Amino acid sequence: MHDPNCLFCKIIAGQIPSKKVYEDEEIFAFHDIHPWAPVHFLMVPRLHIPSMAQVTPEHAGLLGRMLALAPRLALEQGCNPYPEGGFRIVANTGLEGGQEIHHLHMHVIGGPRPWLKG
Template identity: 80%
Template sequence: MSTLSHDPNCLFCKIIAGQIPSKKVYEDAELLVFNDIQPWAPVHFLMVPKLHIPSMAQLQPEHAELVGRMMVLAPQLAAQEGCRPYPEGGFRLIANTGDDGGQEVQHLHFHVIGGPRPWRKG
């Protein structure tokens, strides 16, 4: 599978293009971060690269800087959105990959989930 700049049939590409509304948490030239429409916890947002990368399985060396930025940004946005600081607080970072991994939208994204419990999920 190749990496496209945009897939007109992709839900997240439509959100990035502004065709579908979202509640933005953060945006820059390469990333869009928005709240999940079916949150599992008090804090639940998605980090999505604007470049259409179908999944973790399609990451290439040229994506390392982008994914690294996402990893550095995740704890900053988690704190901004209400997660308590580490170690008492914290958050979960999830990237479902492929059908067996539970991926529902074929566009690389990270779920950042946190906040006061009880919201435990598998």
């Protein structure tokens, strides 16, 4: 299922260009167009889920795969290894949670203290 009006669905479909980090049958990852840190990419499910608020138990496997994949992609994209290095995973949910695109996505942000920007 996808939403023909969704920006991220269009990116996944190749209708809008992106700098791809990773893709498989269920997950698509690409660089953020306004990075907050030296490493900043988004991980999105190919399935259109508007936000974390719509996640159900049937999505547990998908979300688990996304979280399990994030450390490998973070290292491949240039994050320093744990424990001195590291990264953040952020999933904004709803307008009050700072979500701008209503397609579930996780920001993977790394580098020297990137969250000091806000």
